[in-house]
Amino acid sequence: MAVDSRKLKKSWKVSMSKMAENTFNPIRSIVDGMTLTPNPEKDMIALSIGDPTVFGNLPQPVTCEEAVQESIRKRSYNGYCPSIGYTEARQAVADYVSTPTAQVEASDVVLTSGCSGALEMVIACLADPGQNILIPRPGFSLYKTVAVSLGIRVKHYDLLPERSWEIDLQQMENLIDDDTAAIVVxxxxxxxxxxxSEEHIRDILSTVAKFRLxxxxxxxxEHFVFSGFKYHSFASLSKDVPILACGGLTKRYLVPGWRMGWIIINDRHDALSEVRIGLSKLSTRILGPNTLVQAALPRILKDTPKFFYTETLDYIQENARIFYNALREMPGLEPVMPQGAMYMMVGIDMESYPEFKSDVEFTQRLVTEESVFCLPATCFEYPNFFRVVLTVPKEKAIEACQRIRQFCEFHFQPTSPLISGNGYSITNGKHRNGYHAVTELSTEAGK
Ligand SMILES: Cc1ncc(COP(=O)(O)O)c(C=O)c1O
Known part of the structure; x- marks a missing residue:
């Protein structure tokens, strides 16, 4: 049969789609571009991976294990589920997240493949190509990765280290324009x-309410906060602002590989009726997350004993104290005491380390000399900081601090008082604008 010659391609080369081409994870590209050759005389301590399972020191709760074993034994969860998830599993999530001021039902829950799946779905559902979303800086890189791959623009609002990383609300407000589709917090x-704090969440909600976004x-x-601090969900404090809350089992239950996440539709003023349909439509692309874990959800969320949560958090808070107390004494470093989650940001006074052009070079050399790897905060669009993961075994935390001290003492070069790249002033590792005082207050409250 004769073939139309115009249809014949000259080469076998298959090109990738524009969406694939535009998918860009800054962490991967920055880390892959670093020369990470550890000192062969020292074993590697990776303080870089936000996966609490890597060291094996923080086991998941027994309820998780037993509940999934039971799902397998029942042999009823091997088929496809409704694309938004089983009703019983969604009901269990609704019971788990409901608060007296933000009651939700199974119909308000969409189960997803990890929290990443939830974020991807809500961003895709709320914004069209050409529109923009506001995202935090420093911030988790996935928001931008997902948005840009979909042709959605991002605008960064700043978090302020001197105010325990509260949002610069005035700046956030100034960034909002006619094309802004949503704000990520x-x-x-x-x-x-x-x-x-509750007060700050209320201020954020009032700002957003003005623009009806x-x-x-x-x-x-959620709930991953150290003793002395209190967690408030945004929905529990929102009277007017409609909220799509994304969560999952990943962090609190220490099972990131199980890929169980959810979206909670916290509607206000019936603003989200169309979005609700949109989320349901989008869910049909994947047909719901892992059914075995869905079936285990009711037991995991109801029966996990309280002591599991407190033991995990106490462990991480203890590491936070170890790192904070050690790093704050090191020349040219300024840790900000965390109040929850599993990370600490540490400012680098780059002028005191003239050998290194950036946080990327600083952290790269720390690997070469001391086999300690911290993520340069350029990965979070926030140069001159690095991030420490706090889930490591205690002895490794102590060892890492000793090595970082050695590194800093060797490379530090005293300078006169200066202004750091992020715009606040540091004097020999101490910020002159009161930032240090704020972080000390946080430590006290966290004891
Ligand atoms: C802030 C934040 N959101 C979402 C995620 C993604 O969670 P999951 O692993 O459930 O997709 C992470 C993972 O590290 C995270 O840190």
Whole structure:
């Protein structure tokens, strides 16, 4: 049969789609671009991976294990489920997240593949290509990765280290324009480890309410707060602002690989009726997350003993104290004491380390010399900081601090008082604008 010659391609080369081409994870590209050759005389301590299972020191609760074993034994969960998830599983999530001021039902819950799946779905549902969403800086990189791949623009609002990483609300307000489709907030925060106060959440909600925008609340670290601090969900304080809250089992139950997440539709003023349909439509692309874990959800969420949560958090808080107390004494470093989640941000006075052009170079050399790897905060669009993961075994935390001290003492070069790249002033590792005082207050409250 004769073939139309115009249909014949000259080469076998298959090109990738524009969406794939535009999918860009800054953490991967920055880390892959670093030369990470550890010192062969020292074993590697990775303080870089936000996966609490890597060291094996923080086991998941027994309820998780038993509940999934039971799901397998029942042999009733091997088929497809409704694309938004089984009703019993959604009801269990609704019971778990409901508060006296924000009651939700199974019909308000969409189960997703991890919190990442939830974030991808809500961003895709709320914004069209060409519109923009507001996201935090420093912030979790996935928001931008997802948005940009969909042709949605991002605008960054700043979190302020000198105010325990509260949002610069005036700046956030100034960024809102006619094309803004939604605002993303993350509380407790990755990478900052901050926990917003009730008052600050109310202020955020009042700002957003003025513009009648929906909020995407990334609450994957919900309840993950240290003693002395209190967690409030955004929905529990929202009278007017419609909120799509994204959460999951990942962090609190220490099972990131199980990929169980959810979206909670916290409607107000019936604003989200169309979005509700949109989420349901989008869910049909994947047909729901893992059925075995869905079936285990009611037991996991109801029966996990309280002591599991407190033991995990006490462990992480103890590490936070170890790192904070050690790093604050090191020349040219300024840790910000976290209040929850599992991270600490540490400012680097780059002028005191003239050998290194950036946080990327600083952290890269720390690997070469001391085999300690911390993520440069350039990965979170926030240069001159690095992030420490706090889930490591205690002895490794202590060892890492000793090595970082050695590194800093060797490379530090005293300078006169200066202004750091992020715009606040540091004097020999101490910020002159009161920032240090704020972080000390946080430590006290966290004891
Ligand atoms: C702030 C934040 N949101 C979402 C996620 C993604 O969670 P999941 O692993 O459930 O997709 C993470 C994971 O580290 C995170 O830190």
């Amino acid at each position: 993350c509380n407790p925060s990755n990478p900052c480890g901050s926990v917003f 929906p909020l995407i609340a990334d609450e994957i670290y």
